[in-house]
Every structure is written in structure tokens, then in C-alpha cells.
Amino acid sequence: MKYLIRLAQAYETFRRPEIDALAALAGLEVHVLHYHHDSPFCIVDLPSNDAAKAFISRAILCMSIYEWWGSGGDYEALHASVRTNAFAALAKYRDASFKFAVDSFRGKRTMSKQRELIESFAWFDWQGPIIMHDAEVQMVIFEDWDRGPTSAKGPPDPKMLHLGRWLGSGLRDAILTYDLKKRKYISRTSMDAELSLVTALLTLAAPGKIIYDPFVGTGSFAVTAAFFGSKVFGSDIDARSIRGVPDCNLLTNFVQYQSQHNFLDSFISDLVHTPLRRAQILDGIICDPPYGIREGPKTLGYREGKTAAPVTIDDIPAHMRDGWVPPKRPYGFDDMMQDVLDFGFDMLVDHGRLSVWMPTANDEDSDLPVPSHPGLAIISICTQHFNKWSRRLLTYRRLPHSEIDLAQINVVRSERAKGSANDVNRFRKKYFEGFRT
Amino acid sequence: MRLLTHNMLSSNIKGVANGFPLRIEVEKVVEKQVELSADFLRNLFPKIEWKALVDAARTMGYAELAEEVDSSMLDSNEFLNKFHHALLELHLEEGALVCPETGRRFPVNKGIPNMLLHEDEV
Incomplete structure (x- = not known):
């Protein structure tokens, strides 16, 4: 009909x-x-x-x-x-x-x-x-x-x-309910309510599911995925954003929306060195990785040429103390996207969805290519235009094993281990790494 | 930190072959009631490492989980209640998660595990 x-x-x-x-x-x-x-x-x-x-x-x-x-x-x-x-x-x-x-x-x-x-x-x-x-x-x-x-x-x-x-x-009323102006805990990278809600929809957030945001920040996607009834958890490399302050933190956002029953946990970690055991556990992954316009991509470690021995304060190693700010090094954007995709391949259930935002220039000649992975099928590419740049929401579906050439996945992984996969993209890689040598 | 999160976390220090499950050092456990969702529990059940959950629950002072389980038990309300309580209602508020191979402690403060590694561990 x-x-x-x-x-x-x-x-x-x-x-x-x-x-x-x-x-x-x-x-x-x-x-x-x-x-x-x-x-x-x-x-x-x-x-x-x-x-x-x-x-x-x-x-x-x-x-x-x-x-x-x-x-x-x-x-x-x-x-x-x-x-x-x-x-x-x-x-x-x-x-x-x-x-x-x-x-x-x-x-x-x-x-x-x-x-x-x-x-x-x-x-x-x-x-x-x-x-x-x-x-x-x-x-x-x-x-x-x-x-x-x-x-x-x-x-x-x-x-x-x-x-x-x-x-x-x-559910358009939800756009007003989740309006950032009325949300207690936000940051400069919080995503506006309407797009956060649509992103959660494209990840197929729904009751009974478990959804994870590896760059959870102040929880823009976590709260909207919880709005659609899924259970959510998240992590961030920045302990300060995870903890917030006593009456203004990730949990208080869920309390504000009366959805704390859908908030599982948060922990402090780095996506590249994720502590999640690699198994097909997640129904959805939703994220807006830092891409250098408002927050730069970072992973654990020092810039090359610098090293440091563990420091101890009052007999407790400094890096295990609460409030420790880890050394972070700039991290290539292409590498990060590949890490996100590979993580999605490992962690998503069959047909589970990965929705990830990435920036692109408006000038067509310098458009960033859509990253691909042999274990993931691209479902949709959505674009939000700004004045001089735009960003895209890429949504992938995890392919079941019957549709995957596992040999191809091993090839991709060993090439990435050798560090050769992105050499064709040297200029852009350097651009996103801030031209470090 | 709930035991669901514990069931998904492992030690990923460079060179560690089997970093799962993390041992739990308990300083403070809190219980918070939360509404039971049978659909969620049924979805999670096949993804849970059961022995790790049983041992973790025992460490947290809850010894009601059966050692041997199969998916047919998901039809029993009694089983769902116990599974729900162990998985989602017990929180490690203060303590640590300990790498089973190296003994490295990952502190848990105010219910939030800090899984960050030091530069020489990655």
C-alpha cells in the first residue's frame, strides 16, 4: 500500500x-x-x-x-x-x-x-x-x-x-528535549541534538541492544542511543571528560533525561590500545572521533625522540593515580579511521552497525576517500555542510563470516602492521599529524 | 563498574598473552537496583564468559550463580533475576582490576576503571 x-x-x-x-x-x-x-x-x-x-x-x-x-x-x-x-x-x-x-x-x-x-x-x-x-x-x-x-x-x-x-x-519533540542549550554537561565537541538522534537511529539503537562509544566525551551519542532504549557504555582517553565534576558529569546527563537505567558504565582508555576483549559483543558502535578541528587525534605515547621512565609520587606510580593526564602523541587521521573500522570488525555482532563521523573538505579535489574494510559493508554516507568544510556520517554493517574473505583481512592487517598502507596518502597524513617529522 | 564491564575488559599490556579475566581487588562494593530487561539479558547471555562472571560475583560477595549454565535457563525467572543482579546491580565502587599475568593494577575510583597504559607498556 x-x-x-x-x-x-x-x-x-x-x-x-x-x-x-x-x-x-x-x-x-x-x-x-x-x-x-x-x-x-x-x-x-x-x-x-x-x-x-x-x-x-x-x-x-x-x-x-x-x-x-x-x-x-x-x-x-x-x-x-x-x-x-x-x-x-x-x-x-x-x-x-x-x-x-x-x-x-x-x-x-x-x-x-x-x-x-x-x-x-x-x-x-x-x-x-x-x-x-x-x-x-x-x-x-x-x-x-x-x-x-x-x-x-x-x-x-x-x-x-x-x-x-x-x-x-x-519523535521530533526529542530534538527540543535533547537541546544542547538545556543539557547540563557539554563540551565544545558535543554534537547537536537532531544529528545525535539521527546518528543513533542509523546505528539501529533499540531496546535489548548494547551500544558503545569509544570517544564518549560528554555523551552526545550515548544519551540519544539510550533515548531509543539501548543500553550504552563509553570510554575516553581523557579522564577529565569521563569524570566531569560531582554534579556535572556523564551520569548526570542520563539522570537529566531519566535514562540512567540505560547507562551501563564508562572507563578511561585509548581506542588504539583498547582493553575490551576482542569478541563479537556489541550491537552497535557510534562515534565522532577527534579529527583536529576542535580536538586533535591522539593516542598514548610521546612524540618521537622523547621517552620517560615511570614517575612515582608518594609510592604510587603517577600513571595509576586518579587525575593522571597521560602523554599523548598526535596520531594520523587515516590510521585512526582504520583502527576504528578494524575495532568494529572485531567487536560487532554479525550485521551490527558502526556509525562514525569524519571531516572532509568542500573542495571536491581534496575530498577524503571513504575508508573501507574487507569485513564491513558501507551502508550510507550522509553529509553535513559547513561554511568551508563538511563532515560525513559513515555507517557500516559488519559482514557475517560467510560473506568475508578472511585471507583479505589478514593481508590488510599485516600491511597495516608494516605501516605501508597509508603511504599513498603521505601529504594528508602529515597534514593531520601537524607536519611532524 | 558493573560485572558486565568486568566481563568485557582485559589487560592489553604489550606481551601479555592472556589478560582475561582481570582479578578484582575489592575496597568498596555498592548495590544499585535497576529494572530488569529480559531481552537485554537474552542478548548478552551468549556473549558472557560465564566462569569469569561467577568468580567475579563471588569476589564481590555474591555466590548465587550456578557454575554450569545453558541457554534453556533463560526461560526461568529465578535464573534471570540472579543473572541480572550479578551482571548489572553489583558495582565495584573502589578497588582495582589486576592483570592475571603481570599483576599490574588498574585502579577503579568512584566506579570508573582507569585502563590507560604507561608508555612503556604499549
Whole structure:
């Protein structure tokens, strides 16, 4: 059956991956019949109304879903389409309470014009009362307008019209709940609420699952993954960000959102020297690694040429004391991405998801390539644009052993051990390492 | 730190062949009740190193877990309650995790393990 999804007209490249993730989470197959990046109206095929309601129940960028009754290039065509597609439904709602609304994207209609458009559907001959709140049948007329030339008044008529019956809405209120301005514990690298929520969705965060953030910081992704019901834990190389201060730390963020039952633990560690035992334990990995714009990539150790013997303070080795700030050396971004992917391959269950953010330049010639791993399939590449650069959310699926060439994984690992894998990328590697020699 | 986290952590010091499970040095244990999720426990069960969990729970003062288990026991509420309590409700608040091979201590302060290695350990 056909359904119309009313999308947010924002973060366009994240929208289709969200549609796929929502279907995967609800255990459904979705077929996208009509989608355009410049339109907030998308028509999909789903098995039933119940399926559509399950589909929308976790949505962020998909605002609402409607039973599709018809579409047309003008009102005459729309009426004809409704007559053909939804004629049987008209009698079904003959005595139900109902209301109509007009949703004009990029267009404006006066109240009297809206009324005229709504009254053009009087031929439905519905006898039930018209009520504005919680009507049994809520119809929406959707108008899709072209962007007119900026100097003129815009086109005289919308380019496309749809009619739908409301079935359900998603979780967009969560964007306000998780607004960074209202969150107690944040840092300069906290990710905004809407994208944190979408990232958790693409990782398929859901009840019963365990999700890990190896660069947890102040927990932007941990709190949103917990919002979707999964249990989360995280680690960070920076003990100060893990511990925070007594009334303002990772745990207090979960307390603020009343989701502390979904927060497992946090610990202090370095992804490169991860203390997690290598086994397929995790359902999802979600992270925004430091990439040198606000926080630089770092791993344990000294810059080359420097070494130090362990220092003891009051008979306790300094590096085991609380509050120890370890020496960190700059760390190549390509190397870090490969470490993240290899970690994901080792730790994710079959078909588990890894969602990782990485930066890229806006200039196409210097775009960073999408890192790959023989044990992971890339699911989606979403882009958020800034003024002079952009960042991408890469989502991978862990392949089951039956689909992996293990010999190829050993080749990749031994090449990385030799340090030759990134030599082709020498300039970029040096750039991200701050040109150290 | 819960025993679920203990069950996933190992000593990764350079040269250590088998850093799992870490021995627990207890200074302070706290119990915090949390809602039981049977789906989560069923998902986690096959991923848990059972003997390590039984031994860790005993070290923390909880000896109710059976030594031998199989997945059919997940249908029993009594078993789920015990598994849940051991895995998620016992917290090592103060103490240390100790590498079984080298004896290196990883301190646990305010429930947070510090697994960072020194430069000459990596």
C-alpha cells in the first residue's frame, strides 16, 4: 500500500538512510516510490497501516506518515486521483469526526483560500462532525511549490499536490528535549541534538541492544542511543571528560533525561590500545572521533625522540593515580579511521552497525576517500555542510563470516602492521599529524 | 563498574598473552537496583564468559550463580533475576582490576576503571 511521508526539509542526505533504518528497526521492507531531495513529500510502499505506524514511531527526520489517497499536478488531477484510489475509503468514514488541513511547502495560502481548497472536497459527502482536536479522520492537503526566482513573486501554482490521511508522527519533540542549550554537561565537541538522534537511529539503537562509544566525551551519542532504549557504555582517553565534576558529569546527563537505567558504565582508555576483549559483543558502535578541528587525534605515547621512565609520587606510580593526564602523541587521521573500522570488525555482532563521523573538505579535489574494510559493508554516507568544510556520517554493517574473505583481512592487517598502507596518502597524513617529522 | 564491564575488559599490556579475566581487588562494593530487561539479558547471555562472571560475583560477595549454565535457563525467572543482579546491580565502587599475568593494577575510583597504559607498556 502507498503511504506519504512528510519529511523535514533539512539534512537531506540523512533522510533516505533514516527511512531504511526505520524499516530495519520495525522489521519491514520499504520501497521508496517517489523521493526528491528538494521536496519534503516522499511516497513509499509499506505492507499495512500498522506497519506504517510502527515505521514512524522512532522517526526524527520523518515527521509524520499518511495513508496516501491521491496525487496530481493540479487540483483537477488530484480530485481525479482521489476518486480512483480512495473511493472505497470515503464511505468508510462517512459518519466519523474529521478535519482537513493544508500543508503548503514553500507556498503561502490565505485563510479564505485554504477554506476554498478544503471545501473543494465537499463531494466526499461526509456527515460526521468537524472537530479540530483529535478528530477520528485527519486529512491533509499537501502542496509542493517550486522555489521561484528571488526577484519575482514566485510561481502562481504549486507543482505537485497530494492528499493523505494522518496515521502517526515521529519523535521530533526529542530534538527540543535533547537541546544542547538545556543539557547540563557539554563540551565544545558535543554534537547537536537532531544529528545525535539521527546518528543513533542509523546505528539501529533499540531496546535489548548494547551500544558503545569509544570517544564518549560528554555523551552526545550515548544519551540519544539510550533515548531509543539501548543500553550504552563509553570510554575516553581523557579522564577529565569521563569524570566531569560531582554534579556535572556523564551520569548526570542520563539522570537529566531519566535514562540512567540505560547507562551501563564508562572507563578511561585509548581506542588504539583498547582493553575490551576482542569478541563479537556489541550491537552497535557510534562515534565522532577527534579529527583536529576542535580536538586533535591522539593516542598514548610521546612524540618521537622523547621517552620517560615511570614517575612515582608518594609510592604510587603517577600513571595509576586518579587525575593522571597521560602523554599523548598526535596520531594520523587515516590510521585512526582504520583502527576504528578494524575495532568494529572485531567487536560487532554479525550485521551490527558502526556509525562514525569524519571531516572532509568542500573542495571536491581534496575530498577524503571513504575508508573501507574487507569485513564491513558501507551502508550510507550522509553529509553535513559547513561554511568551508563538511563532515560525513559513515555507517557500516559488519559482514557475517560467510560473506568475508578472511585471507583479505589478514593481508590488510599485516600491511597495516608494516605501516605501508597509508603511504599513498603521505601529504594528508602529515597534514593531520601537524607536519611532524 | 558493573560485572558486565568486568566481563568485557582485559589487560592489553604489550606481551601479555592472556589478560582475561582481570582479578578484582575489592575496597568498596555498592548495590544499585535497576529494572530488569529480559531481552537485554537474552542478548548478552551468549556473549558472557560465564566462569569469569561467577568468580567475579563471588569476589564481590555474591555466590548465587550456578557454575554450569545453558541457554534453556533463560526461560526461568529465578535464573534471570540472579543473572541480572550479578551482571548489572553489583558495582565495584573502589578497588582495582589486576592483570592475571603481570599483576599490574588498574585502579577503579568512584566506579570508573582507569585502563590507560604507561608508555612503556604499549
